[in-house]
Amino acid sequence: MTTLGYALLGLLAREPASGYDLKRQLQAPIGFFWRARHSQIYPELARLEAIGLVTYQVVAQHDLPDKKVYTITAEGRGALRDWVATPAEAPVVRDEVLLKTFSLWLVEPAAAVALVRDQERRHVEQLQVYEGLHQQLVQRAGAALTHWDSPYFASYITLQKGIGAERQYLEWCRWVVLLLEQPA
Amino acid sequence: MTTLGYALLGLLAREPASGYDLKRQLQAPIGFFWRARHSQIYPELARLEAIGLVTYQVVAQHDLPDKKVYTITAEGRGALRDWVATPAEAPVVRDEVLLKTFSLWLVEPAAAVALVRDQERRHVEQLQVYEGLHQQLVQRAGAALTHWDSPYFASYITLQKGIGAERQYLEWCRWVVLLLEQPA
DNA sequence: TCCTACATGTAAGGTGTTACATGATTCC
DNA sequence: GGAATCATGTAACACCTTACATGTAGGA
Structure with a gap:
């Protein structure tokens, strides 16, 4: 399978x-x-x-x-x-943005900032989508949200992972921009 | 290419x-x-x-x-x-653990907790690896760590993303375990 | 003696993307 | 008239994994 x-x-x-x-x-x-x-x-x-x-x-x-x-x-x-x-393998990391980040020292700060800001925008949008889904879920699920045998519960914890990951990505983008924009 | x-x-x-x-x-x-x-x-x-x-x-x-x-x-x-x-696409999410999480409502809490704890352990180990790499990097790089045109800088910000992602994953694992273990 | 690390390749097979293919309805 | 949505499929190709293949040196 x-x-x-x-x-x-x-x-x-x-x-x-x-x-x-x-x-x-x-x-x-x-x-x-x-x-x-x-x-x-x-x-x-x-x-x-x-x-x-x-x-x-x-x-x-x-x-x-x-x-x-x-x-x-x-x-x-x-x-x-x-x-x-069955125990799962660790997730396969395959992030093109991180790959570009690894070679970010080759480009001018302006280009680097543009790249990171572009990602920031993408993740803001994605976070909004997830937060919208979360709102819907909370309304539909009611008390089932925290019942371990409800699909709503599984959706809830999965979504929370997505939301957390997006927030973490955003924080990182903003931190990188700060570093790049601070005067040398 | x-x-x-x-x-x-x-x-x-x-x-x-x-x-x-x-x-x-x-x-x-x-x-x-x-x-x-x-x-x-x-x-x-x-x-x-x-x-x-x-x-x-x-x-x-x-x-x-x-x-x-x-x-x-x-x-x-x-x-x-x-x-x-060149602007990058959003990362392709392909996380088997999240896929299992999505169907976690089908298994007993004990099995679910085992699954999440197993991931927690994996991410603790990975975090330690990254933190070790970070220590090495700080020692080797010196002032170059924050110079945008230094490969050390690029390594630093890439590593920080990895460290942040691992911490976020860990927090989520612990939160899920709490939810699963709290009395119904 | 067997296993691991060093070192470089090829082959077969599975997974995933892009493009091809068709056809009705609804909205602009 | 053209684009988007609904609806299902196939074909060609690119990408990735697993296994095959070979050979030396050093440690347990």
Whole structure:
């Protein structure tokens, strides 16, 4: 099983969805834990169906194309649970911005500041998106927000990680700009 | 040009190195901005050499195998500088732990706590590595640490990002454990 | 004697991105 | 008329990981 497969199961464990629905959830800016394109999602759903972890029903819609609505099976839920309980590897760090930062000494301070400010702007936007999602979540979840067996709880702690990471990124951007702008 | 190519140029812009040296720098736990295996590095160095961004000299060693020591060329430095000054995309988030967190509501609190504690331990270790690198850096760099045109400065701000990210990850792990362990 | 470090490569396979492909409806 | 959304797929390519391959020197 691929990691993407588990990402899809993780979404389907909450509610049935079409490939298109899943695509939207695994897209920027809300897919903050994993991203995927539809060209990866459709074949993966077919594989999950082939091994019995999901099933689907074709649903006809008025004025819109038919869609395949996928549902997780009991085996799918079991596979997902087993995977979740298995210790995870450390995240693969692959940040192009940090790579550029590492060679930032090669460019003029003005260019360096432009680069970091651009990132700052990006992360401000992303933080706003996450905070919006958080507001929605708090309103919808109610008391379930802090119940360990509620999907709302899992969404809540995942989102909090995203929010914390964005804040930390922002703080760092601002600190770097301060360093670059202070007179030598 | 691939991102890995720029990662290699970024290291070679600081000092000449063999493929093996570069491999060590792009490995866990010190390769905190980008990681790569030797099977990717050697062919990439050959490509960089083919397009004139690096050159190499074979260096014979007593009691150890010969090595190819690569040096960045003026064109290589120029290409790297141009790339650094170009706005970067937002980092691709691909964190298996967050993916598991998203489905954490499916497992018992005990299993969930074990998972998060395991990550906590990992990040404590990583943080210690980074803090060690930071100590080394401060001692070696001296006043250059805050000079924008010094590679030490770039290393410093990159490392600070890594340290901040690890601390944020740790705080989050501890917060989640608290939530999971508090009586329902 | 076996394992690790040094040192450099290739090959096969899996994962992910970009582009190709189609077709209806709704909004500007 | 053109672009965006809904909806699903395939194909080609780029990137990354794992495994294969070889050889010396030093330590346990």
